[in-house]
Amino acid sequence: MKASFNSLSLTSRIFIGMVAGIITGFLLQSLFDDSGDFRINLLGTDFSTYGFLVDGIFTIIGQIFIASLKMMVVPLVFVSLVCGTSSLSEPSQLGRLGSKSIALYIGTTAIAITIAITLALLVSPGQDITLPTNASYAAKEAPSLVQVIVNMVPTNPIAAMANANMLQVIVFSILFGIAMAMSGDAGKRLGAIFEDLNHIILRLVTIIMNLAPIGVFALMAKLFSSIGLDTIVSLMKYFVLVIVTLFVHALVVYPTLLKVFTGLSPLMLLRKMREAAMFAFSTSSSSATLPITMETAQHKLGIKNNVASFTIPLGATINMDGTAIMQGCATVFIAQIYGVDLSLNDYLMVIATATLASVGTAGVPSAGLVMLAMVLQQVNLPVEGIALIIGVDRLLDMTRTAVNVTGDCTVACIVANSEKQLNIDTYNNPNAGQKDEDVDFEHFKENA
Structure with missing residues (x-):
């Protein structure tokens, strides 16, 4: 069984892990009551292992997995x-x-929210729905655009990296790269070291990817053991509207833009984005997914590093098409709940x-x-209306993050093609990059 599972493609293994996790979460919900006791009594013994599984094992493994992905973001962006x-x-x-x-x-963000508002007005998700309007929500203050622009330049690049302030890391990396290009032989010697570092970091990303099914x-x-189905049912119309709009944007808008600007097959992009x-x-994090998105862009889609290294991190920071869709639908929904025209x-x-x-609001x-x-x-x-939708926002956030990373790679392909920095043969090869995903943990030398 182990051999047959490992022989599957990484995509299949991750999908199996995802489905198994969802089923396990729902089973835990049905088997345990609110006190965490097993509903089945075996030989007079009550099993109280809910907290041990959900808040213990699953939390530890899940958080370590996310931490390992985030660990790679800053060094990958900086070096690449x-x-x-x-x-x-x-x-x-x-x-x-x-x-x-x-x-x-x-x-694409403007298109996304326009589609969201249009569909929301047609569907009327808040019409004839009774929800408590006395909910409270404390809104955080957003920085001004002027402050965002000023904050893009780091006063301390090491602190920017430590705090994972991606806009500041991007600005410093660009300036550092320009200085290297203008430094003659010294820049070339250092450039060779950075190229080796980039290769090693991408290999480390591959190792983490192979551990992904467990994470x-x-x-x-953990997530599906705690999601209340009653909350989803009460907001079903809004929930389905946002999901459908996200799929329309990912499966219609992005492919159309790609086809119009490049003539490439959208199906190949969607296949490689799985x-x-x-x-x-x-x-639920574009930043945590950034190492995987970068690997996909370069090895599977054939985007040259000088384009992918700039466009993908920038997209992970400012591309919020999925969030814009949520905002358009939520605005119409909240307006209808409160009876505001x-x-x-x-x-x-x-x-x-x-x-x-x-x-x-990038980086906030x-x-x-x-x-x-x-x-x-x-x-x-x-603003208190936000509290009405928070119950289902976690699931929607997961879906819109998937849409966002698809948009990042779509834009990167369009930009790379316009700059003649896209390897068409790699893009059209359905098996491109798959060999790079294989890691033999038992024979390190064979992977060198």
Whole structure:
């Protein structure tokens, strides 16, 4: 059984771990009561192991898995971006990469929230639904756009790396790479070291990926052992609306943009995004999934490092299409629950605010809810309405994170193709990158 499981592709193993975790979580919910006692009495013995499993084993394994992914983010972004920037043939290329990437990320966000509001108005998720409107929610204050721009430049790059402030890490990495490119032989010698470091870090990412089925199983088992199905049922209309809109954006908007701008097969992109999407779904974090997204972009999609190293980390920071969809649906839902009629100007304000806020709140913890609070305040809706949807937001967050990483790679492919930095043969090869995922833990020398 062990041999047959290991012979499966990594994608299949992760999927099996995810499904097994979901089933285990629901079984734990049905077998244990609120006190944590086993509902089945065997030979007069009550088994109280719920806390040991859920808050013990599953929590430890899941948190270690997420921590191992986050451990790779800063060194991967710094080393990869330095390699990519220092190898640019002309400084103007960096400006083109930045302008194209930001324009596409902001554009897709505007499209996402427009679709969300349109579908929400057609479905009316808050119509004829009775929910308590006395719920409370303390909104965090969002930084101003000016402050965000100023904070992009680190006063202490080591502190920026320690705090995983990705915008600051990106800025410092770019400046460091440019300085290396302008330093002649010294830059070339250091560049060779960074290339070796980049290869080793990507190999470490591969090792962590091979442990993913266990980590994903633990995360899913813990989550689905505590999700209240009654909460989902009470918000079913809103929940289904957001899920459907996310799928429309991922399976219609992204493929259309890819086909229009590159002529490439969208199905190939979606096929190769399966692993990254499952990682994103399990961790609910674009940043934690960043090492996997980078590996997918370079090894499976054929995006050259000098484009992937810039576009993918930037997308993980500012691309919030999934969050924008949640905001559009949530705004209409909350307005209908509180009986507030929003005008066309209000909806246009929601689109503009959410689109600009996707950049302005980058790197802020719980950025999605911070952005939603800003949007609600902009159209004079009660921020307390956020408390109404928090019960199902964890599941929705998992799905929208998967959409976000798909968008990151879509934009990276479009930008790389426009810069002639996309290996078409690798992109069209359905088996590209699969060999790089294999790790023989028993024979290290054979992997060298």
